[in-house]
Amino acid sequence: MVKLKTIVLRSTAEFQMIKITEEIRSFIEECGVQNGIAAVISAHTTTGIMVNEGLECVETDIEELLERLVPKDMPYAHAHFLPSYGATGSNSPSHLKSMLSGNSCMFVVQNGKMISGDAQDVYLSEFDGPKSRKVHIQVIGE
Amino acid sequence: MIIDVHTHPIFHKAISEDKGVLDYRKQQFGIYKQSPAPIESVLQEMDYMGVSRSILLPIDLTTQSGGWIVSNEEVRTITELAPDRFIGFASVDPYRSDAVEVLDRAFRVLDLKGLKLHPSKQKFYPNDDIMKPIYKKCLEYDKPIMFHAGMSWEPDAPAKYSHPLHFEDVAIAYPELRMCLAHFGWPWIQETVMLLLKYPNVFTDTSILHMDNALDFYKQVFKTNMGPLWIERNLNDKVMFGTNSPRFKAKRLLPALEAMEFRPKTLQKILGGNAEVFLGERRNERPWLN
Structure with missing residues (x-):
């Protein structure tokens, strides 16, 4: 089973770290996949996905x-x-910061839940705001 | 108070529902890989940069390619969404048979605050006799003209029509007609400076980022191509802040402009005070420039 959700966020500053942990956790719990992998991927070249x-x-x-x-x-x-x-x-600095941070992360899905460490949060990092941004969450499993 | 005197509202969501119309605008303006944005995003971007008002510029290409890069009515639609933040200008294709009527309606019915003309894209010489009724209509309503000047990035827009020297006859014939020769008339900087220096009714704007980053390009134009104190000493009443958004953005141009080390009083004039004079909202404090 493959489930996809795209969330749209509007950053309000040139540099901004926006927490998206709860959006990811909620989608995993409602998408119906019990065991698998969740990928979080930015659609941009001047943002980052950070954990x-x-x-x-x-x-x-x-x-x-x-x-x-x-x-x-x-x-x-x-x-x-x-x-x-x-x-x-x-906007080369924005592209280079994006390169350093990477544009995706993954989490284990087990028993319909996102498995993450207590300290872990997921951020969409904005390096060229303010802008409207898209993040794809794809859950793959059974 | 910052006024951006040069924006093209091509990607405003309120006027972008028709994909064919949007594609025409993008092709004619030569702008790609950007998407329509809601009014909230546009205002948020202005707020972030401290821009209080923006002039919205349409371009009428009726006889050239059968459409508009944003129409007068579309400008009116946007200004109604935030009348305290947007200043709507009109455009008219000088070759259309009803040009004067279109312009009269834009000023009288749509309440637009000035006229945008693009000699290169609309393919006319500013000193052509065909322009006289249009200039007279602007004088009748005391409306300024934003002329494209110098090189244009738009396709099928030869620079020969927009050479700054073609505007000199207009400046002489209509001394009460306030006009902006946009983009510093680049690459004809010296010619533009000559007109700014000599004619009280001629203005320019800062919407140039043709090479380099904004800081390097402004240093090249304002400190090397021009004498480093020319704006400060001679042209501080003539230069207005403008971006040419969506081609160039305030986010890049404003910090570069602020790094030019103008006196605070000069910077304030560039950022907004000169625009108020250009728009006719107030008279210049120096009467010989009125």
Whole structure:
């Protein structure tokens, strides 16, 4: 059995970590799959899907680390007009943060429940907001 | 107070229900990989950047390709959703036989606040005699004109029509007609600067991000192509903040503009004060520029 849900979120800042743990947990419990795997996948190239402890201090450290690793003002190549968009791309830091965080995560589904550690939360991380964003949750199993 | 004087509301959800109409807009404007957004998202993006009002620009292409890149009526529809946040402009194809009637209706019935013309896309020379009734109609209603000037990214839009020097005859013939030569007339920066310097009724906007990132490109244009203090000393009443959204975004342009180290008073004029004069909402404090 394969079940899919797409959630739409609207970020409100350029950098933002939005918890989506409960949306994932709820869909797993209602989708009918008892045992299998749940995949959480972002539909974008300037966001990330992260699993980490849902504390504000941890979020701050993640943001500050990414800012140190990917400074705003560097001679990035992705800073020119893009005919395929009809717009100028100059958001390389957003793409690089997305690369560092990855765009998906997975969880075990057992007895119709999401199996996760007590400290684990799932985030959609926004690196180029504010924007409307889509996250796909696909549950595969029986 | 920040006014974005140059936005194209191509992707406003309220006017994007018809896929064929939306596809026409995208093809004619040359903009892809973006989707319609509800009014809440548009206002949220403005709020995030501190933009209090945006000018919405349509383009009438009736005789060129049989449609509009957003019509006057569609602009009116959007402005009605948030009348304190949007300033609707009209457009008219100069070659249509009812051009003056269309423009009169836009000002009188739709209550639009200015006129958008695109010489390259609409394929006319600004100093052509065919334009005289249109300019007179703008004067009759005291409405400003937002002209495209310089290179256009839109397909089938030759730059020759939008060379800044073609606007000089208009500036001379109609000294009371406020006009913006958008995009600094890039790449003809020097010619645009000459017109800004000489003619009190000529303005420009900051909607340029043709190469590099915004900070590098603004440094190139405002500090290298132009003398580094030209805006501060000579043109501080003539430059308006504009993005050309959805092609370029305030999120990129505003921080770059703020990094140009203008005096706070000059930056405030660029961000909103000069737009108020352009729109006719207030007179310039310096009477020789009125």
